[in-house]
Amino acid sequence: MKKSILIIASIFLIVAFLPSVLAHPISSASDFISFEDGTYSIEIPDGQIDKFFHWNANYPKLISAHRGGFTTGFPENAIATFENTLTTAPALLEVDVRRTADGSWILMHDEDLSRTTNGKGIVKQTNLATIKTFLLKDNQGNLTPYHVPNLEETLLWANGRTILELDLKSDDYTDEVVEIISQLDAGDRVRFITDNIEQATKIYNLNPEIHLGISISADNLNAVLAEVAAAPFTLRKISVFTGTQPQSADFYQKLHARGLVTIQGVFGEQNLFENTSIDELNEKQRKTLFDSVFDRGGDVIASDYYQQIADIIVSDNR
Template sequence: MRVIKIMTVLVIGSIGFFCCKTKDNTSGQQQAKEKQISANEKKFITSFEQWNQTLEPLVSAHRGGPYPGFPENAIETFQNIVNQTPTVIECDVSMTKDSVLVLMHDRNLDRTTTGEGAIKEATFTELQQLTLVDNDGNKTSFKIPTLDEVLAWGKGKVLFTLDVKRGVPYDKVIEAVEKHNAVSYAAVITYRIQDAVEVHKLNKDVIISVSAGSEGALEQIEKAELPVDKLLGFVGTRQPEKSHYEKLKKFGIRTILGTLGNLDKSAVAKGDDNVYLTYIENGANIIATDRPLEVVKVLAEAKK
């Protein structure tokens, strides 16, 4: 298998589907906005095997693309986006006291649910008594989903990148991915090279997101001899030099730029969403963002 150590160059295109805005209470206005993305622009890509066949950038919805009325890490939020546009869903995998894998970003339940306390101290039965809260603090009727439910729902609809939270065993996540035959559409996010190696040992076909924002990170990837066709290189949440993208391209690794946080906020503050086009031009294959609607809109307009 080709690995970075032998510096094999793969010709890999970026993916061509976008995440769009979810619905809020102003349904009439929202419907008008949804029409901005026409049906012929909906190019559903539902497996990583299709990934290499496209030449357009990918927009990844951080925490599933929450908007007013739709909380993060909820199946209803994912469905709301899929109703409007093809997408990739980035979501967070946590574990309950009784070892059930569920979606939750925070260690505690306080911010995103009607409950309180650490998720690791609550059983799944107890979690089912709660409902999710959107980012404006509004209660919804939506429940905390299990990873099993999410993977079953997503088959044939989306790609996933699974952010495995601290303390969650990778073998349990891979077990769930294999159970649902989701290897073709569910990638696993890692932050340490040893975790990437562990995931690859558990299943050699799983796509793995690895930290690739520095020279040191690239050296670690090379030494680990991981197959480049199974890697996504996360370059961080700051725009790297174009030369860094070029190095990753020579390695054959597709790249993810996280605009979530400061880069998204900067675009809002400056009123300049065209900056996302610059990120793509510099070499980002995937934009992981808290503003999926705004990013997909500017990319769609650039294609006209």
């Protein structure tokens, strides 16, 4: 009798909750994005980062905040800056990783410490403890109260908040960085920017959970796809950086047809404005530039101007 009651109760629970489960399948990157208490987050369940980077027609417009989204008072490659960026829109955070003299890993773009901190010296010649005593400067040169984060604390912070796009400044130590990611079980919050298929293959062999960033242009599309076909991973394992100029709708469509998400950099001189630097464009011109990427089919825009892109994204979602 008790067994029958348990079976009936189990069936009831399945019937009661099945419609809700079916109504909300994880079918698009949007299902991983939330907004609470004034902050956006991208939370990836274990083993599902490749689903986030699988393109479909409902793929949301996103930002890749270059060096984490620096602005006045918030220096590049700093956790406080990342938190500020995520108040504007859901964003991937591109960060730079360098090795210190004692084999630690920190977030730092330059090999010289003087531009972004109040310290001096070369990163690879300076110990972590010394670097931790320095304060970061914003890009106007103003001193801030923030310190240089190491890779471990950044990976822990990112859990349930965002995806870090790691730009490793020395391929020679790829295995060390992958080991840190693996030890922290942080593969679900990393997109590893790679220089070539060989490096991507090395990363995959060391930790197959880590998502791989591959560069593809209209000129080398078929060649790179052939390399991936011969690699131990599939297209589901990669997303594509498409250079620093908006590409054609046809090119984006070719990538989308293979389920590939495009990350379009918008840096430097722009063909759309007669090779004028993006930094010399006014706000209206930059909006035209960013709109052109999204209108042609670009999925993620990588840029220093994350705030303006955030305005476009949030406005479109109203």
